[in-house]
Amino acid sequence: MEIQAPAQLITKKCKPCEGGVDPCSREEAEQQLRRLNGWRLTADGQRIRKDWVVKNFAAGLDFFNRVGQVAEADGHHPDLHLEGYRKVWIELWTHAIGGLSENDFILAAKIDQLPINLKA
Numbered sequence: 001m002e003i004q005a006p007a008q009l010i011t012k013k014c015k016p017c018e019g020g021v022d023p024c025s026r027e028e029a030e031q032q033l034r035r036l037n038g039w040r041l042t043a044d045g046q047r048i049r050k051d052w053v054v055k056n057f058a059a060g061l062d063f064f065n066r067v068g069q070v071a072e073a074d075g076h077h078p079d080l081h082l083e084g085y086r087k088v089w090i091e092l093w094t095h096a097i098g099g100l101s102e103n104d105f106i107l108a109a110k111i112d113q114l115p116i117n118l119k120a
Contacts, residue, residue, distance in 0.1 A: 001028045001102055005035055009109035012102075014076035023099025032105050039108050047093040048104055052116060057085040059117035064088070066114045074110070076103045086119060 001024045024032075026045045033039050039050045054060045060082045067090065071077045079091040090111065092104040 001032070003028070003031045003035065004105070006037075006109040006112065009106045010113060012106050014074040014103040014106050016075060017094050017096045017101055017103060019096040021097055021101070023094065023097045023101060029100050036105065036108050037112060042091065046099045047091045048100065048108060049089055049091045050108070050111075051087070051089040053119045054086055054088055055117045055119050057082075060086065060088045063114065063116045067111055070110050070114065071107060074103075074107060076107050078107060078111075 023046070026041070029041055029045070029048070033041060033048065036048075039048045041047075042049050052063075054063060064080050064082065067078065067080065076092075076094075079093075081089045081091070083089075092107055093099060094101040094103055
């Protein structure tokens with residue numbers, strides 16, 4: 001996998017993945033994550049995650065609706081989590097290969113472009 005700047009990633013569209021390809025290596029994922037603000041590799045090394053604390057429950061839902069629109073347009077769907085009405089986090093991974101693909105980093109970069117109403 002080529003390591004890319006967020007500006008490069010957001011110009012791409014996620015490609016359908018039906019499996020049959022290897023997930024990116026932990027080293028590749030770590031290198032790419034250095035280019036993305038706030039995303040981290042999960043302990044199992046198979047997902048990336050980012051956490052936010054939003055202003056309130058409605059702000060969390062609004063953000064997730066925006067994420068959903070971007071995800072649907074790209075055909076790549078994240079795991080969305082809302083806890084305690086204010087803590088939100090997203091995990092990305094490519095289910096068909098049981099790990100990370102370029103699609104996950106493309107969607108992460110696009111999510112980072114979305115407005116979010118954070119707790120002051």
